[in-house]
Amino acid sequence: MSGLAAGIRLAEEGAAVVVSANGAGSLQLAPGTIDLLGYASGLVADPIHEITMLAERDPGHPYAQIGAENVAAAARWLSARIADGPLSPYRYVGKAEENMLLPTALGVPRPSSLVPETMAAGDLRSASRIAVVGFRGMKDFHPSLIADNLTRASGDGVAARSLQIDPPTDLSREPGTLNLARMLDRPGTAAAVAARLAPVVHEGELIALPAVLSTADPHGAWETLQRLTGCPVCEIPTLPPSVPGLRLFNTLRTLLAQAGGRLITGARVVGVRGGPEHVDLVRVQVSGGERSYGCRWVVLATGGVASGGLELDSNWQMRETALGLHVAGLPEPGAPRFSSRYLDAHPIGRAGIAVDRDLRPLDQDGRRRWENVLVAGAALAGAEPWREKSGEGIALSSGYRAAELILEADRHVAGTPAASTVAETVA
Amino acid sequence: MSTTDPDHHHDVLGDLIRGSLDHCVKCTICEQYCPVSNVTPLFPGPKYAGPQSERFRAGGESVDQSVDYCSGCGICTQVCPQGVHIAEINARARARMKEAQGVPLRDRIITRPEVLGRLGTPLAPLANASLRNRPLRVVAERLLGVHRDAPVPAFAGRTFRSWANRHLSGTPTSERVVFFYGCGTNYYEPRLGEMTVAVLEHNGFAVDMPAQGCCGLPLQSSGLFDDARRYVRRLAHSLAPSVRAGAQIVAVSTSCSLMLKREAIEILGLSDDAELRLVSGRVRDICEFLVDLHDEGRLRTDFQPVDQRIAYHAPCQQQGHGIGKPALELFGLIPGLQVAEMDARCCGIAGTYGLKREKYEIAMAVGEPLFRQIRDAAPGLVACDSETCRWQIEKASGLRSVHPVQLLHRAYGLGEEVEGSTVLGGW
Numbered sequence: 001m002s003g004l005a006a007g008i009r010l011a012e013e014g015a016a017v018v019v020s021a022n023g024a025g026s027l028q029l030a031p032g033t034i035d036l037l038g039y040a041s042g043l044v045a046d047p048i049h050e051i052t053m054l055a056e057r058d059p060g061h062p063y064a065q066i067g068a069e070n071v072a073a074a075a076r077w078l079s080a081r082i083a084d085g086p087l088s089p090y091r092y093v094g095k096a097e098e099n100m101l102l103p104t105a106l107g108v109p110r111p112s113s114l115v116p117e118t119m120a121a122g123d124l125r126s127a128s129r130i131a132v133v134g135f136r137g138m139k140d141f142h143p144s145l146i147a148d149n150l151t152r153a154s155g156d157g158v159a160a161r162s163l164q165i166d167p168p169t170d171l172s173r174e175p176g177t178l179n180l181a182r183m184l185d186r187p188g189t190a191a192a193v194a195a196r197l198a199p200v201v202h203e204g205e206l207i208a209l210p211a212v213l214s215t216a217d218p219h220g221a222w223e224t225l226q227r228l229t230g231c232p233v234c235e236i237p238t239l240p241p242s243v244p245g246l247r248l249f250n251t252l253r254t255l256l257a258q259a260g261g262r263l264i265t266g267a268r269v270v271g272v273r274g275g276p277e278h279v280d281l282v283r284v285q286v287s288g289g290e291r292s293y294g295c296r297w298v299v300l301a302t303g304g305v306a307s308g309g310l311e312l313d314s315n316w317q318m319r320e321t322a323l324g325l326h327v328a329g330l331p332e333p334g335a336p337r338f339s340s341r342y343l344d345a346h347p348i349g350r351a352g353i354a355v356d357r358d359l360r361p362l363d364q365d366g367r368r369r370w371e372n373v374l375v376a377g378a379a380l381a382g383a384e385p386w387r388e389k390s391g392e393g394i395a396l397s398s399g400y401r402a403a404e405l406i407l408e409a410d411r412h413v414a415g416t417p418a419a420s421t422v423a424e425t426v427a
Numbered sequence: 428m429s430t431t432d433p434d435h436h437h438d439v440l441g442d443l444i445r446g447s448l449d450h451c452v453k454c455t456i457c458e459q460y461c462p463v464s465n466v467t468p469l470f471p472g473p474k475y476a477g478p479q480s481e482r483f484r485a486g487g488e489s490v491d492q493s494v495d496y497c498s499g500c501g502i503c504t505q506v507c508p509q510g511v512h513i514a515e516i517n518a519r520a521r522a523r524m525k526e527a528q529g530v531p532l533r534d535r536i537i538t539r540p541e542v543l544g545r546l547g548t549p550l551a552p553l554a555n556a557s558l559r560n561r562p563l564r565v566v567a568e569r570l571l572g573v574h575r576d577a578p579v580p581a582f583a584g585r586t587f588r589s590w591a592n593r594h595l596s597g598t599p600t601s602e603r604v605v606f607f608y609g610c611g612t613n614y615y616e617p618r619l620g621e622m623t624v625a626v627l628e629h630n631g632f633a634v635d636m637p638a639q640g641c642c643g644l645p646l647q648s649s650g651l652f653d654d655a656r657r658y659v660r661r662l663a664h665s666l667a668p669s670v671r672a673g674a675q676i677v678a679v680s681t682s683c684s685l686m687l688k689r690e691a692i693e694i695l696g697l698s699d700d701a702e703l704r705l706v707s708g709r710v711r712d713i714c715e716f717l718v719d720l721h722d723e724g725r726l727r728t729d730f731q732p733v734d735q736r737i738a739y740h741a742p743c744q745q746q747g748h749g750i751g752k753p754a755l756e757l758f759g760l761i762p763g764l765q766v767a768e769m770d771a772r773c774c775g776i777a778g779t780y781g782l783k784r785e786k787y788e789i790a791m792a793v794g795e796p797l798f799r800q801i802r803d804a805a806p807g808l809v810a811c812d813s814e815t816c817r818w819q820i821e822k823a824s825g826l827r828s829v830h831p832v833q834l835l836h837r838a839y840g841l842g843e844e845v846e847g848s849t850v851l852g853g854w
Binding site for chain 2: 018022023024025026028029173178182240241246253254257262263264265266267268284285286287288289291294307308
């Protein structure tokens with residue numbers, strides 16, 4: 001996501017952009033929401049306010065380099081682009097200064113700032129009576145588990161019950177998320193689902209369905225269900241494959257193409273060439289050998305350990321795989337790397353690329369390694385996104401900020417648009 | 428054991444490909460993208476047939492018939508964020524299955540375009556009339572298993588080779604490139620070959636056209652690995668002398684060039700073939716080559732306006748190159764040309780897959796989203812880089828389908844015609 005955000009922002013300002021991607025990116029595994037900051041010392045109500053405090057408290061955190069005002073600007077920018085994007089009138093709702101609490105597939109309230117309109121009605125701060133509805137035969141989505149947990153976790157305010165309806169699919173297909181979503185792409189399917197819902201839901205109840213309401217026209221499917229049942233409808237994110245994540249990825253991919261950016265898949269960045277301070281060429285491994293792309297700027301958005309942007313070997317050495325940047329925040333050899341409890345903070349969890357306020361990577365002595373390389377996304381040191389619920393927020397805002405920094409620098413130099421290469425493994 | 432000892436050939440790369448299955452984290456991205464499993468339950472999807480089933484094939488045995496329904500489009504490998512060689516694992520598994528269970532006569536015939544071309548060319552009027560003849564196609568379907576409606580191209584009745592033998596290209600001082608034209612150009616679309624040569628010559632190159640044969644890709648995708656190896660080695664042998672003399676190889680078929688660049692080495696286990704490796708590193712797709720020239724400021728841009736609205740489809744195999752969509756950049760240089768980029772991924776044909784009786788319906792269903800997009804875009808013409816995809820699109824959409832280079836040829840003022848292929852059957 002960080003690479004696509006940077007690429008789109010640069011391309012829409014006229015820069016010649018190449019986004020080189022190794023694989024399709026992890027957005028389609030994610031729920032499709034933009035979580036800026038869910039937890040700091042406790043549950044966060046206003047992410048922007050909390051990010052401001054976090055930046056003072058923890059100057060090594062990526063948000064301290066990005067700045068709260070840039071996080072808010074990035075969120076506004078993304079909302080506007082999605083609203084005018086290829087799935088319009090499907091849009092995102094919410095704002096950076098406020099967290100909603102949306103139900104997860106386990107029935108746990110999850111703090112999110114920007115969410116698809118099709119999820120917003122699930123905000124547990126206002127929902128009271130909820131019918132969690134599953135499709136018979138769909139795996140990994142358990143309405144009774146969700147309903148019980150929601151009732152338990154949300155105290156007296158929420159009364160949730162569970163229901164199962166038959167899926168709108170022919171029986172030769174497993175009713176998985178994608179198959180269901182593609183069924184709902186077809187005209188008439190949403191109405192058929194509504195007809196199954198109408199007799200079993202109560203007036204005024206919120207209908208919570210798995211997030212499968214169409215890949216192509218989610219607004220239409222969602223609106224049809226609301227109109228024909230007379231009830232508010234929300235989607236609950238599922239386990240992968242995630243339909244709202246796929247929608248977001250497709251939206252960004254299309255926006256990049258529309259802005260004139262080049263997306264190159266199946267190309268792994270293996271290094272750069274240039275002088276001591278500047279990179280002139282990005283080398284990529286493709287079929288049949290190596291190619292290189294000339295550039296004025298490089299945004300490294302290859303992700304963390306999970307996406308291969310960082311690699312830890314059995315000798316405790318961690319390396320950044322594309323450019324060989326210095327990895328900061330690694331525990332000393334012999335010191336504990338992991339905590340014994342899975343969900344605790346892990347000493348190795350904050351390792352990554354340290355950057356300055358201009359997102360330039362720093363070497364082991366804290367000096368800028370390159371002047372025209374910027375780092376964005378999960379490769380950044382100093383955060384634990386899975387504990388903070390900050391992954392998409394850091395990805396989006398660092399990518400956006402990297403683009404703004406490049407555009408700013410180029411405005412000072414000359415009127416020519418920047419030529420940039422954005423390396424993205426998994427967003 | 429030495430890897431260079433021919434008596435103890437050890438397929439190191441093959442082990443790496445198989446070993447890559449351990450990187451699979453079951454993220455399901457390949458399942459989201461697989462065009463085949465999305466339309467038929469006969470193929471359970473790349474993750475299931477690939478990394479998951481492969482664990483049960485440890486002793487080399489075949490455990491699963493469904494892998495035969497993989498079309499080999501390679502999209503799964505392209506989108507995998509963990510670097511699992513899913514399509515390659517599947518191709519090898521299919522070959523083992525064919526080895527154990529036998530190969531149908533049909534697959535031995537339709538996978539040899541060179542043999543078919545040699546037989547069909549002198550008999551073109553008769554051969555084409557037969558392929559156009561409905562009762563004969565029905566008989567051929569019964570006897571051979573080639574679907575009666577499948578798109579088969581018309582023999583040109585002359586070969587590109589015979590033209591090449593008479594053609595003198597460039598001057599002694601011109602920079603030389605080698606043209607790998609492929610069987611499609613040689614037997615079915617010789618005019619495309621002439622246009623490619625003209626475009627290269629227009630840019631100051633002298634084009635060498637050494638005698639050459641089939642790359643073996645159709646054999647490989649039907650699991651006939653030994654035959655495929657023989658063909659690709661022979662081809663590498665005919666191209667190698669020019670490479671040793673310093674020339675680059677420019678190819679007009681993106682699937683055949685991908686075979687040379689990567690697939691033969693990875694899928695057929697020919698990583699130790701020095702001649703193939705030499706050739707592999709010097710192959711460029713024609714559009715890739717021309718965009719590289721443009722990036723170096725060497726491409727002639729004396730384009731005349733082409734007032735036409737076209738739809739562009741980048742074939743799966745083209746995407747396997749890891750070079751983005753260079754055709755789009757070339758189109759951007761042609762004044763007046765309006766290009767609608769299709770983002771549906773696959774036309775379904777996958778070389779010879781869609782010709783097969785039991786797979787024809789699947790191939791058409793795979794291509795349907797693309798055909799729909801093309802119909803919606805209502806272009807005058809479709810551009811696409813692979814010949815079998817062009818034939819499939821032409822048959823399904825009824826629109827002329829051309830190689831991007833044909834539009835460049837016209838824009839350079841080298842000829843007025845934009846000749847499509849002639850597809851027989853199913854009209």
